[in-house]
Amino acid sequence: MTKEEKAKYPVKHVKITTCGQLYERWKENKPLYERAPKNGLTLDVEYADNLSLLNWDSDSCDTKLMVCLHGAPGSHSDFEAVIQHMTRLGVRVIAPNFPDYSVTIKTDIFRHSAEEKTEFIKDFLRAIGINRIDVMIAHSSAIYPTTMLWCDQKGPRIESFVLLNPGGHRRIKAMRPVWYTEGGVKVYQNKWGRTLFQIFGTAFLNITKTVTVKADNMNNVILSASTMRYSRFKQLEEKLIKLRESKIPVLLVFSENDRLIEKEIFYEMAEILGANEDNISIYDENGCLEKDGSVDDTIKVVSFRSGGHYCFLKYTNVVNKACDQLLRTLDNKLIQNEVICDTN
Known part of the structure; x- marks a missing residue:
């Protein structure tokens, strides 16, 4: 039985060539990349894409697009519950696999840096014809290339973010x-x-x-x-500040008992993004709502007392509902923009 047959969602493959221009720049002061192929690395990308499961025309302007990026290690299977939920809502979900360490062993070049992963995502999305993303979901270390991609003027337009147990802005x-x-x-x-x-x-x-x-x-x-x-983690705070200033809707989800990242770092990131205590919903050790945060069109924070590094898997329903609210926020913004355009 193939991976495609085992998966509960469609799995596809696409070949891309990536990091060519990046390596050419790095050759000037990084001897390692002198042996890099001029056009970059050719990679086979496995990715989830539920497009064929949606009930309406894929070209419809009502079809939202969500892109999910996993941490390290990880794969598109981390988002199986998200894909199934969003499929029921008619939301297209794309979730690529980042290169694993075998690519480093084979090429002796790819270091899984934030810059390389940013180029990888950009070239992957270009290869499948994506230039606009309604919701970008980043788990763990995926926050680094994700925020770099958002800052890249040649990258796709990103309308909102969901940050799941994101890597920190400090060590x-x-x-x-x-x-x-x-x-x-x-x-x-x-x-x-x-x-x-x-x-x-x-x-x-x-x-x-x-x-x-x-x-x-x-x-x-x-x-x-x-x-x-x-990861260039020291540059993350500056990007989080830019996110706050841009007023782009952000949903931040984390666990206080994450074994990889201290809870203090998560709360610092929430503050950098513009959240205050009123914006934070807290769920106790049993996953029951302890404190309900106020609704804000820009920032929403969900904190679990006990959810681990994969709280979005342990408390799938809670996180999915928060994502649903984010989608409604995007719909409301679209309606408001249409009203403004009609008025003008």
Whole structure:
């Protein structure tokens, strides 16, 4: 049985060529990229796309488009519940898989940096003909390339954001100890270093508890570390401020008991985005509403006392309802704009 047959939504593939211009720029001061292909890397992208399941014409102006980007590691299957829910609402959902660590081993170039992932998303969306996104969902480390894409004038127009347990604007727990995220990543990029990690790494990490990512797959451990090491996380606060100033609707969802990211960082990000205590809905350890936040067309925050790094899977119904509210906010803005245009 193929992946397509197992999945509860359509799975597609498209070949793209990406990062060519980026690598050409980097060749000037980064010797690593002197051997990069002139046109970039050719990659096969697997992605979810529920278009064939929708009940009405895909070209209808009423059809909303949602793009979902997973963390590291991750895949489009992380958004299965979102896809099924949005399909019932007639919302098209596209969720591509980012390259896994095998691409790094094969090319010895792709480092899963925020810049590379931004180019990857941009080229993928261009390949399937997408230039406007109603809702961009980013889980965990996907916030870094997502916000870069939004700032890119050549990228698609993005109308709103859903940030699920987003990576932080300063160093998070998952990026400590620094010697591992910095040194370990460099060692693993060498084939002899990978051999040592494959033999001893899992046992070492299980004993020392130095990282919070599951150590059962060393490629995934290093993928997570590489993504965060090259995330440009220090630039995120500036982008969050720009999001706030742009008045683009943002839904921020997180858990206070996230093992990768401290709750203080999430609340700091909420404040940077312009949220105050009135905007925050809090759900207790059992997922019951403890405090209801006020409705705001620009910022909405949902905090779970106990939801882990994948709270959108544990509390699917709550997060889906919050996304529904975001879609209604977009509809209201569209109506208001039409009224203004008619008046003029």
